[in-house]
Amino acid sequence: MREVQVGLGYASESSVHGLMKQLIKKGYLYRDSNGPRAIRVIEQGNSISPRPEVQWFTERMEETLRANDHKTGWADCSADWLANQMHKKLMTLWQLSDPETIVTLAADIANYSMMVADNARRQKEANK
Numbered sequence: 001m002r003e004v005q006v007g008l009g010y011a012s013e014s015s016v017h018g019l020m021k022q023l024i025k026k027g028y029l030y031r032d033s034n035g036p037r038a039i040r041v042i043e044q045g046n047s048i049s050p051r052p053e054v055q056w057f058t059e060r061m062e063e064t065l066r067a068n069d070h071k072t073g074w075a076d077c078s079a080d081w082l083a084n085q086m087h088k089k090l091m092t093l094w095q096l097s098d099p100e101t102i103v104t105l106a107a108d109i110a111n112y113s114m115m116v117a118d119n120a121r122r123q124k125e126a127n128k
Contacts, residue, residue, distance in 0.1 A: 044108035
């Protein structure tokens with residue numbers, strides 16, 4: 001994120017209000033007024049802020065990925081192989097009762113799903 005100042009010139013109050021609506025739709029957050037001719041906003045681009053639960057789970061996924069950094073990665077893995085690994089782990093998940101183990105395994109399963117999606121994204125980009 002970075003803070004930017006938007007100049008308003010001699011804009012009317014209704015024009016300023018319209019500008020604010022447009023900025024918010026484009027992913028900017030209003031910070032404050034900086035005199036009659038400018039407003040300050042925080043530029044967020046087109047990013048989506050994840051919910052706290054999603055952020056927490058993403059961090060668990062990253063922990064699992066980092067624990068496996070010694071491996072070669074997933075770019076050369078087929079979708080079938082990744083889906084098979086995911087299925088095996090999913091079948092194990094239903095048998096668990098320890099919350100910590102459930103969280104770790106769920107993050108591992110989510111990582112396999114992310115790997116399938118990431119490979120598909122790369123394939124799509126290569127076909128452009």
